[in-house]
Amino acid sequence: MRIAVISDMHGNATAFETVVRDLHEQSPDIIVCLGDIVMRGPQPVECLEMVKALNPFTVVRGNYDDKFLKPAWTPKSYKQEIQLRALEYDCDRLSLENQKWLTQLPAEFSCEYEGVPTELYHASPKSLYEITYPWASLDELDQLHKYDQTKLVLFGHIHHAFVRQCRGRLIVNCGSIGMSFDGDNRASYAIVDIAKRDIAIQLRRVEYDIDLAIQIARNQRMPDLDSFEYALRTARYPYDAAKELPVT
Ligand SMILES: [Fe+2]
Numbered sequence: 001m002r003i004a005v006i007s008d009m010h011g012n013a014t015a016f017e018t019v020v021r022d023l024h025e026q027s028p029d030i031i032v033c034l035g036d037i038v039m040r041g042p043q044p045v046e047c048l049e050m051v052k053a054l055n056p057f058t059v060v061r062g063n064y065d066d067k068f069l070k071p072a073w074t075p076k077s078y079k080q081e082i083q084l085r086a087l088e089y090d091c092d093r094l095s096l097e098n099q100k101w102l103t104q105l106p107a108e109f110s111c112e113y114e115g116v117p118t119e120l121y122h123a124s125p126k127s128l129y130e131i132t133y134p135w136a137s138l139d140e141l142d143q144l145h146k147y148d149q150t151k152l153v154l155f156g157h158i159h160h161a162f163v164r165q166c167r168g169r170l171i172v173n174c175g176s177i178g179m180s181f182d183g184d185n186r187a188s189y190a191i192v193d194i195a196k197r198d199i200a201i202q203l204r205r206v207e208y209d210i211d212l213a214i215q216i217a218r219n220q221r222m223p224d225l226d227s228f229e230y231a232l233r234t235a236r237y238p239y240d241a242a243k244e245l246p247v248t
Helices: 013-025 044-053 078-091 096-103 138-144 210-219 225-234
Strands: 002-006 030-033 108-113 116-121 152-155 162-166 169-173 187-195 198-206
Touching (some): 169 198, 210 225
Parallel strands (some): 116 152
């Protein structure tokens, strides 16, 4: 069985379209999506429609998908100011039906793929926000599952692809399609092959037209274009570099 694992498009439809072409060449049996489909990129509607068109086996909710249809809030840091502007931009574009669709996605999913018990999260079993870095300790990695029998954990959120083994489990982060933070500015996703309980992982990187993605954002008058461009070109986390204000 071949599973394509996609995550964190963040409204970057240019990157996502390129990944979808690559993904079809891989002929996966199923596709799973780990959230953060929208926000921070210029084309949330296109990304959402593309996810639906892929007819994924499951989609779990990311922390950015979770921001819609919530009471108004006041930003307390530069990062939150950017998030609020991104939310307003997306709310102007996404229908209420689509906003509801995003917020009603499940926070987690578990099932057995060819005899391999698997858990899927955006970030962790505990929250949509928790950060587990590629260099996490074994004890930290061990927090990424709920069930003792689980052999495979798939998660996104950190925009940094990696594969680690931890106490009999394979932990896979598929990276981000729309906005990598791992120093490699290509789009990232994963192909998981399972056969007779053996698991093989490909962390795939796909080059896409970054200039076009930035041009689309400029044409759309997307807020915080400088931070978007910085993230796309450098594949680095953009908030800290932009302003020295508290980051939460
Ligand atoms: Fe994300």
